[in-house]
Amino acid sequence: MRDYDNIIHTGLTGRLLLENSLLNKGTAFSMEERSELELHGLLPPKIESLEEQCRRAYKAFSVKPTPILKHIYLRSLQDTNETLFYALIQRHLQEMLSIIYTPVVGQACQRFSDLYRRPRGLYIAYQERDRMRSMLANFKRNIEVIVVTDGERILGLGDQGIGGMGICIGKLSLYSAVGGIAPNQTLPILLDTGTNNENLLKDPNYLGWRHERIGDDEYYAFVDMFIQALKHRWPNALLQFEDFAINHATPLLEKYHNELCCFNDDIQGTAGVAAATLLAASKSGGKSIEDMRVAFLGAGSAGCGIAEQIVRLMVGKGLSEEQARTRIFMVDRDGLAHNQMTGLRPFQHKLAQTYNRIASWSDGGSVTLEDVVTHAKPDAIIGVSGQPGLFTRSIVKKMAENHERPIIFPLSNPISQVEALPDDIIHWTKGRALIATGSPFEPVLYQGQSYPIAQCNNIYIFPGLGLGILASGATRVSDNMLDAAVQTLATSSPALTTPDALLLPSMKHIQQVTTHIALSVAVQAQKDGLADPCDRSEMEHRIRERQWSPVYRRMRMAHS
Structure with missing residues (x-):
């Protein structure tokens, strides 16, 4: 671990020091510190170690009756004492991951304005775009990692407007808790370009810009202003794009990936962890990735990002790019993507099948996922549709008929949007399926055996x-x-x-x-x-x- 200075010199004393979450030690301030920093009387007399504080904080966390109240408690702790917050998270990461991030963070985003307590991060609203450079300049810390969102596509919940800030805060908490990135060097940013969520527009408590989302011309100009201001203020920072809508996510990544150090976690992070999980599943099932066929339910930026990553893995194993793409089947609301289909986006075109190959797979209508499973016999199906229950009993049982160890990844989250429940998949395949999910699930008990379920988490x-x-x-x-x-x-x-x-x-x-x-x-x-x-x-x-x-x-x- 990095050996920071053993002594921190601060210009703050008394209550101002206790209100600084990065410096506050709470009851862990020593008697000498309390004297020098004018803290006597502002704290209970007992001096606690960090370990004692963690035990007390965990007890307070444990008695909260609901997940959202647990989330609120942890966010409050983060706003009060960040060292204690991260020490607690590291000691109980398995238990608390679902609370500080998926799936509970989705509820927190939906209720962001009602739950708002203390400022964290930077809010850049479209109507204040002319102040953008001064906003960044006023943030005095040396920032190394930024997570930015416009709140338009939050998990499987859609447009949450300013509530998207909750996602950025959660992601950066994991950068620090898991990656060891110092929290004072991270910054969550919300680009407020309005919202098309009618419930938010009508909500008198909504804290964001109460306006419909701006058009594409204004939008791209606004984002470019932000990128140029960011490059001027922190030219070496890593920028993570988070939860941008499908029509913006890929164009922004393609435009800026060679202009600054950046990536899109929903496209590339999701692709990375899903592809790694598929690679592990293929090896576990005795198959080689280059010999597999993979079907997707959901052909948005996340699904296509995963598919492109798998194509690169296949090419790395000796296939030509053309051969690899024939092994990928992208099914969306209009059916299997093919080269005679209208309305495909540029990143979808590259993954479309030739129509002549798949024309006989349906009775004249669109080719469904079940048609693909029947005719292409994919080794794996991956769900990124955001729609619950679409991996039906019939589809899953067909997968089990075609393969001894079918690979089934219902990755949509939160849990309410999952394509199939692991319990059902295990029972329908008699325990033979290799499963990974987007949200956390408890192990499934089937015929006396416990089957652990991997969470395909970008963490x-x-x-x-x-x-x-x-x-x-x-x-x-x-x-x-x-x-x-x-x-x-x-x-x-x-x-x-x-x-x-x-x-x-x-x-x-x-x-x-x-x-x-x-x-x-x-x-x-x-x-x-x-x-x-x-x-x-x-x-x-x-x-x-x-x-x-x-x-x-x-x-x-x-x-x-």
Whole structure:
């Protein structure tokens, strides 16, 4: 871990110090600190260790009766004492991940205006666009990682307007808790371009810009103003695009990926973890990725991003790009994408099947997922539709008829939007399916055997990607760097040695896996000429030095 200065010198005293979440130690301030920093009388007399504080905080967390109240408690703790917040999260990550992020964060986004308590992050509204540079300039900290959203496509919930800030806060919490990125060097940003959510527009408590979303011309000009202001203020920061709508996500990534160090987590992060999980499942099932056929339900930016990542894996195993694309089947609301279909977006065209190949798969109408399963016999089906129940009993049973170990990934979240419940999939396939989900699920008990369900969570990719980028000083995010992360995660799968084990590592090993991914990403950045060269041991040292840990440092008053 990075050895920060043992002594922090602060110009704050008394209540101002206690109100600074990055410096506040609460009851852990020593008697000497309380004297020097004028804290006597502002704290209970007992002096606690961080471990004692964690036990007390966990007890308070545990008695909250509902997940959303647990979320509110943790957010309040984060706003009060960030060191304690992260120490608590690290000790109980498996339990608290679903509370601070998917699926409970979705409820928090829906109720963001009602739950709002204290400011965190930066809100840049369209009507204040002329003040954008001064807004960034007024934020005095040295920022290294930014998560930005416009709130238009939050999880499976759609347009949540300003509520999208909850996603950015949650993602950056995981950068710090898992990747060891110092929280004072992260910044969540909400680009408020209005909302088309009628409920929000009518809600008198809504805190965002009460206006319909702006048109594309104004939108792209506004985002470009932000990107240019960001490059001026923090030219070396890593920017993560988060939860942008399908019609904006890919164009923004394509426009800016060579202009600054950035990536889109919904396209590339989701693609990375899903592809790594598929790679692990294929090996566990005794198959090679290049021999597989994969069908998708959902042909949006996330689904197509996963598909493109799988194509790269197949090409890396010796297939031509054309051969690899014939093994991918993209099914959306209008049926299987083919080259005579109108209305396809540019990124969907590349994944469309030839019409002559699939014309006989239906009775003249669109080709459904069930038609694809019947005729193409895919080894895996991946759900990113955002629509519940679409992996039907009939489809799943056909998958089990076609393959001894069918691979079935219902990845939509939150749980209310999942394509099929793991319990149903296990029963319909008599325990033979290899499953990963987007939301967390308890193990399924079937005929006396417990089947653990892997959560295909982006947490396995983006913290390690970010850490590797910062440690290496990479100036861009390349496809090769993402491929390196995928391969490293896949080789960490417990299922490679124990067939019925989880397809992804346990959360108790997530920090170790993250460090391995960071190293592979950093080394690849060097190979791609995007980072200054150094030997492997030096890069390992840089990564360790980069990793912040939630421990208290001694504090003294700064004297001029």
